[in-house]
Structures are given as structure tokens and as C-alpha cells.
Amino acid sequence: MAGAAVLGRLTWLGAEVAAVVPETPRVRTLELYAPGWLGHRAGQHLDLRLTAEDGYQAQRSYSIASAPGDSLTLTVERLDDGEVSPYLVDEAREGDMVELRGPIGGYFVWDGNETEPVLLVAGGSGVVPLMAMARHRSRIGSTAPMRLLFSSRTLEDVIYREELERLAAEGDGFEVVHTLTREQPPGWTGYSRRIDPELLAEVAFPAHERPRVYVCGSTRFVDAAADGLIELGYEPAWIRTERFGATGS
């Protein structure tokens, strides 16, 4: 497996921005052409480095959005006081160069070899590594039931909305449940509040099915989701988390 078995030094690779796709007003997907990239596992991240004309460099970690085997894509949210994300979301265009190092992380991954249900819980751009898992599931034809509980502020902030609908419409065991915490469009039939224990009880697989759980979002979001699932009888060891704070990245 790439990633788990990379024993040599991870080297920086030049990568060309091959395409940019707006996702929401604050979020953009970049497709990267990175000759020499050895592949990744769903859920892993990479380090990205930018170099200014005078040699100044900045690096940050980003989750990989694409399924293993597909063209490498990142989905990045602009943090207003950030240094790297505003460049990636607002400035970078086709043909621009960045550098990559990775893949990184061998724990927050789903390889699709197991058949137990998979619960994905995403807050905002925390959906990115979980989307890699959903895409991977579809790509390899896994029959493991997979359910994504996705919390966004408003409908227009929902990342990957159409693709998620398409994946769910295939009827092969992938489901998506949205909650919109700030504003709901007329006729909204999904949830309209932050994730709480009652909401989790309605959406999550029952504990006796021993699901694998991946939660990604802000610290507060992750703790609310993880604590709620433990209340439902989930064992802490089933729950893998990835958190991002206001890290200024």
C-alpha cells in the first residue's frame, strides 16, 4: 500500500495545476498533475509547498479529495487570515506550479477491504478526506454500507452536493444525510441544526453493527459527534477523528 509502505524519504515533487473547479464561494478543487506521485490511500493527506519569486516558502497539509487511482485532486477552503489557502482558492490557475510531498498518515484511512458499515461524519470542508473514501467505495464497487452525515452552514456551502446526490442515487448502499445549521432553503426536508445525540441516534448505524467511523471537522464539531456516538454505545476505538482548528493555514 502506498503511504503505509513508503520507507524512503518522502521527496518534494513539482506539480502543475491541471484544472480548477469552484465548489462553493469559499471552496475550490484543484486537479494536480504530479509526475512521480506514487498514489495514496483514501483519507490520507499531503504537504503542499509554495515558493515566492524571492525564495520565501510556506507549506501546509491538505487532505486528498480524489479516490486512489483517479487524477490527484485537493479541495481547499479559503481561510481569511490564511497564507496558503487564499492563494490556492483565489489565485492559482491552470499551469501554475506547486510542490507536493506525501502521501502522509496511515490511520485515518479506509481501504475498502472490510464489509462492516462505514459512518462518515463531516463538518464543512472536513468532508474532503471522507469524499475520497466515498469515491473509493464507488470506484472499487465495495458493498460495505456507507452513510455520510454532512453538516454545512447553508445549502450553497455544501461541498460536492451534486456528486453526492449522484453517488446516493446509484442505490448501491451509499447514503447521504445533510444538516444545514445556519440557513435552510424553502421546503428543506433535511436536518436544520447542529449535530446532537438525538440526530446521531436517528442517522447513525446501530452500535451492534459495529461500524467503522470517520469524523472530520473543527475540534468542537468532532468532539460533539464523537461524544454523541459514544453515548449511543459506540466504542471509542471505532471512531477515527481528524480535526482542524483555526490554524491560520
Place this chain on the structure above:
Amino acid sequence: MVFSRGFRGKRREGPPDRVPPGQYLTDDFPVLSAGPTPHTPLDEWTFTIQGGAEPVTWTWDEFRALPSETPTVDIHCVTRWSKLDTVWEGVSVDTLLEAVEHDASYAVAFCDGGYTTNLPLEDLTGGKAWVAYSYDGDDLDPEHGGPARLLVPHLYFWKSAKWVRGLSLRDEDEPGFWESNGYHLRGDPWLEQRYWGD
């Protein structure tokens, strides 16, 4: 060199003798954990050093009665943020090891939630490491590792294991949780020892 057209950056690099390569400064205190936040009641909490002649265990009250220190240190997370002048209170690992008869060279810190991390004893002794229960004058928040976490500020912060419950002394270095998942065995930020092979 690969240049990124139009990139200028914010250049929050900080003093070069305090911010290691590839890091940027933050005033926040971001949280990174691989699983749910454990909440162990203090009356069930103990700290144990095993692997010596006899295991040695302190209860919370016994632990808090040990002589403490209040180090002010810079901390560096492998996810690239660094934070300067953080103020902690805790017990020096030197003080804890004085109670243990051993000839070990390495330790694995073990924690509530199952997290582990490995360290050479050289990195845990000589006034370089603490088991901290207070941050910035307050009890350590659970999300930051409370009731107590390891504090080894000269290494990347994943070595400063949250929710630490003890040290297991070893003759040989044995990778812990992140060290088995792609991260460097030692993690010196000044050498940018982030990942395997660095």
C-alpha cells in the same frame, strides 16, 4: 526551484532562532487527536512507571503533591504551527524517574484512549520533559490532554502525549502510534524529522 506564480505569502516566520524550518507562528492552540477525547475521573486517574525493578504508581493526589515546575517553552506541531512562550505547570520526568530503579534507555508513553508514543530516555531527562497538568495558569483542558499530558517541547508536539497515564521503560526503541503510521521515530523539529526517512 519550483516557483508558484503570484504567491507572496504572509511571512509570519518569527524569530529564526525560535521557529524551526517549515513552521509558522500561531496564537491559537489547535487540537489534533486521532480519536474521541477521553474523560477520566480524577479519582480513577493514576500515573505509573513500569519496566523498572518494580512498577511505581501515583494517585492524582500523590502526583499533585510532588514538587512541580512551571516551564515557559516554545512548542512545535508537525502540522506546521509553532507557538511561543507557552506556560505550563507539571512534574519533571526527572523527579518521577528518581522513584524508579531501572537501566532502560527508552520509554513508551501510554495514554487513555490507547495512544502511545516512544522516546529515548535522553529526551525525557535532564530537565527537558514534564508531565503537565496546568496550562496558562488553569487546569489543562481535556481537549488539550487534561488532566495531564506529557510535555516534551524540544520534539514535535505529537511526542507530548495527551491524557498520559504512564511510561513503560524499555531497552529498545519501539514505535508508538504515529511512529507506526508514517511519522518519524524521534521528531526533532530543528532537523525537520517529520516523516519516515526524514
